[in-house]
Amino acid sequence: MKCPRTRLPVGFGALAVSVLCWLYVFPVERLPDEKELVREVLQRGRAWSRNLSALQGFRKQLNDCCHPGHLFSVTKVNTPLGVNLWFDGEFLHSLIIENSTYSLFPQDTPFKLPLKRCSVVGNGGILKGSRCGKQIDEADFVIRCNLPPLTSGYTLDVGTKTQLVTVNPSIIEKRFQNLLWSRKSFVESLKVYKSSYVYLPAFSMRHGTEPSLRAYYTLADFSANQTVLFANPNFLRNVGKFWKNKGVHSKRLSTGLFMASAALSLCEEVTVYGFWPFQIDLKGSPIRHHYYDDVPPLSGFHSMPEEFLQLWLLHKSGILRVQLGQCTPEEPQ
Amino acid sequence: MGYADPSSSRDLLGNRTLFFIFICAFALVTLLQQILYGRNYIKRGLQFSWQSGEEMGNWTGIFNFTDDGAVKTGSDAGARYFEFYEGPLDFNSSKCLELRQDIIDVKVLSMVKETDLFDRWKSLQICKWEMNVTEANMFKSQLSKCCNAPSFLFTTQKNTPLGTKLRYEVDTSGIFQISPEIFKIFPKDMPYYRSQFKKCAVIGNGGILKNSKCGKEIDNADFVFRCNLPPISDKYLADVGMKTDVVTINPSIITERFQKLEKWRKPFYDVLQGYENASILLPAFYNTRNTDVSIRVKYVLDDFESQQSVYYFHPQYLINVSRFWLIQGVRAKRISSGLILVTAALELCDEVHLYGFWGFPMNPSGIFITHHYYDNVKPRPGFHAMPSEIFNFIHMHSKGILRVHTGTCF
Structure with missing residues (x-):
């Protein structure tokens, strides 16, 4: 079949589509430079x-799109037996909730809503030396991400109180060998969070389900203090869409932003700590990637600067508070 | 016919072409099947016993009998032992010598009718049993030459140094290299030595144990071996006792009953707790599928801070033992774990007593019995040659090497 006439338009069409894609992936309006942001801060x-x-308006937007109070975790109420749960981090992958999985869910979202003051603690290197521990612990509900270390060396900066800690299945895979061998170290490493909720995005990635369920079995076997909650993929998907509309372009939001969004809806007052995705602190001196290590993440998965920009916009409009810099001034030596 | 369809002459989908396409399709499908399932098919053929229901296997399914027959016996089992008693006749009296010779004369199982063998065995029950030290020592020296349980029964740090490439017993192409993590979980050296124990009991799980009231006698032994995680709850206490020093677990049990320990682990741990301080013995290096599950058992016990030790059969020991019994006429795809334990016990103990080893669907009096003392689940046929194993034990009993208990204990 020869259609020499159509060749040119098809070529142009392809070019146009790819340019559009390019624009979508790399939007024209660039982010403010980190130096610029520092100056603004x-x-x-x-x-x-x-x-x-503004807070009420924003909360209404969030509630309309994502119902965090109802959908925050997978429960027997919002995920009935036999429902087909579509994964939010995979293309067309779903799981039918069978009795064995269904029995692991709590009856309903276990928090007493609304929560009063919440701290969402990111793990940014800016927390190091911030002396925010006391302020973080003063909140009624402290959310931490991805099993951060809370050893005595960090207490002053990040505090000790934890009500909810998220665990990424990839951490289970890397640090605990998928819980297929020894499981004690996992239980031991969770002891520091006392009787908190452990929030696992079990139904986001295909390879995350088994390890997450295993985390549940492990904690149950050892009758640990922690309660396991599984993230609801519908909630995560909706929150992802919500922020995509606001201009966060990434494959997937970071746990921190998921948690901040949930907190904004569940709590009356939200302060976020340790969200600072740049290489330098407010004084211009270089900082590490996390407050506990300097391992950079996989590039191209999250777009932390864009997320931070959104949080900063919320900060500016008085909806939540982004704590940067030191909480209590350093005592004179 | 001025007009001719241009395609008519080409025989586009004519008979020959269709036939050809059909053959091609068939060939393709066959080829695909070969590629996709061929290897698995071969493998499946080789996955005998440990994998597939050895725990259910105390005899090969060569005897056809109905379930009803077996179940029925549960009710009237109480009456079946009246003719057995620890006879007054001395083991070496002339009458007993004759009776024993009757059994030893049966060289091959197929030489006599089963009922005939039962009769001879039954009449031997009037004799007391005693050990024939010369025969026993001869047999044990044979065993020490072939198998040497006191140093090769388990993998230890001594006989399996770091970096050893262990060859699997079945998957001969499979090789398992001992990494530091695995090496660490091996015991330093064999915990047992030659003739360490005076009187050992090896408990097969045969239905013959039911209502035998042998529990007390078993518990009196110095060392008790059990196979395949048998239940020893109160319900069975009177028949099988509760003392356990070594219990073997078939990885297929873990796979089926405990989801490979990938999910819940507490139930498994709780079951093991029932055996108190018994050591767990696993055929980790029997085939490649067993390894992960078996090693996980060690981690489970460590996680729960259990005092029980976990040992793994040395694959070379298993190979040697099956070779040894093959020469004695046990022709099976796979010898049972009971036979392996008896072989080990013969080296580790002075006197070996077997309970619950009876590989026939009926007891010596001809009454049908259940397959196991705790259930009546039959094994997949063709893996074990139970009758032939039992036949060997009966021979050895008659020679005074070990003692087979098939009656009630008082």
Whole structure:
């Protein structure tokens, strides 16, 4: 079949599509430079006041799109037996909830809503030396991400209190050999979070389901204090869409932003700590990637600067508070 | 016919072409099947016993009998032992010598009718049993030459140094290299030595144990071996006792009953707790599928801080033992774990007593019995040659090497 006439338009069409894709992936409006942001942050200083009407408006938006109070975790109420649960991090992959899995779910979201003051603790290197531990612990509900270390060396900076800690299945795979061999180390490493909720995105990635369920079995076998909650893929998907509309372009949101969004809806007052995706701190000196190590993440998966920009916009409009810099000034030596 | 369809002459989908396509399709499908299932098919053929229901296997299914017959016996089992008693006749009296010779004369199982063998065995029950030290020592020296349980029964750090390439017993192409993590879980050296124990009991799980009331006698032994995680709850206490020093677990049990230990582990741990301080013995290097599951057992016990030790059969020991019994006429794809334990016990103990080893669907009086003392689940046929194993034991009993208990204990 020869259609020499159509060749040119088809070529142009392809070109146009690829340009559109390019624009979608790498949007034209670039992010503000980190130096620029630092200047802005310093300019604003510590001044922050809550804007109740903006907060209510934003909370309404969130509730309309994602129902965090109802959908935050997988429960027997929102995920009945036999339902087909579509994974949010995979293309067309789903799991039918059978009795063996269904029995692991709690009856309903176990928090008493609304929560009062919440701290969402990211693991950014900016937390190191911040002395925010006390302030973090003062909140009623402290959310931490991805099993951060809370050893005595970090207590001053990050505190000890934890009500909810998220665990990424990839951590289970890397640090605990998928819980296929010895499981004691996993239980031991969770002891530091006392009787918190362990939040596992079990139904996001194909390879995350088994390890996450195994985490449940492990904690149950050892009758540990922690309670396992599985992230609801519908919630994660909706939150992802919500932020995509606001201009966060990444394959997947970071756990921190998921948690911050949930907190914004579940809590009356939200402060986020350790969210700072840049190489330098407010004084311009270089900082590490995490407060506990300097292992950079896989590139191209999350787009932390874009996420931070969104949080910063919320901060500016008085919806949540982004804590950067030191909480309590260093005592004179 | 001025008009001719241009395609008519080409025989586009004519008979020959269709036939050809059909043959091609068939060939393709066959080829695909070969490629996809061929290897598995061969493998499946080789996965005998440990994998597939050895725990159920105390005899090969060569006897056809109905379930009803077997079940029925449960009710009238109480009456079946009345003719057995620890006879007054001395083991070496002339009458007993004659009776024993009757059994030893049966060289091959197929030489006599089963009922005839039962009769001879039954009449031997009037004799007391005693050990024939010369025969026993001769047999044990044979065993020490071939198998040498005191140093090769388990994999230890001594006989399996770091970096050893262990060859699997069945998957001969499979090789398992001992990594530091695996090496660490091996015991330093064999925990047992030659003739360490005076009186050992090896418990097969045959239905003949039911209502035998042998529990007390078993518990009196110095060392008790059990096979395949048998239940020893209160219900069976009177018949099988509860003392356990070594218990073997077939990885297929772990796979089926405990989901390979990939999910819950506490139930498995709780079952093992029932055996108190018994050591767990696993054929980890029997085939490649057993290894992970078996090693996981060690981790489970460590995680729960259990005092029980976990040992793994040395694959070379298993190979040697099956070779040894093959020469004695046990022709099976796979010898049972009971036979392996008896072989080991013969080297580790002075006197070996077998309970619950009876590989026939009926007891010596001809009454049908259940397959196991705890259930009546039959094995997949063709893996074990139970009758032939039992036949060997009866021979050895008659020679005074070990003692087979098939009656009630008082």
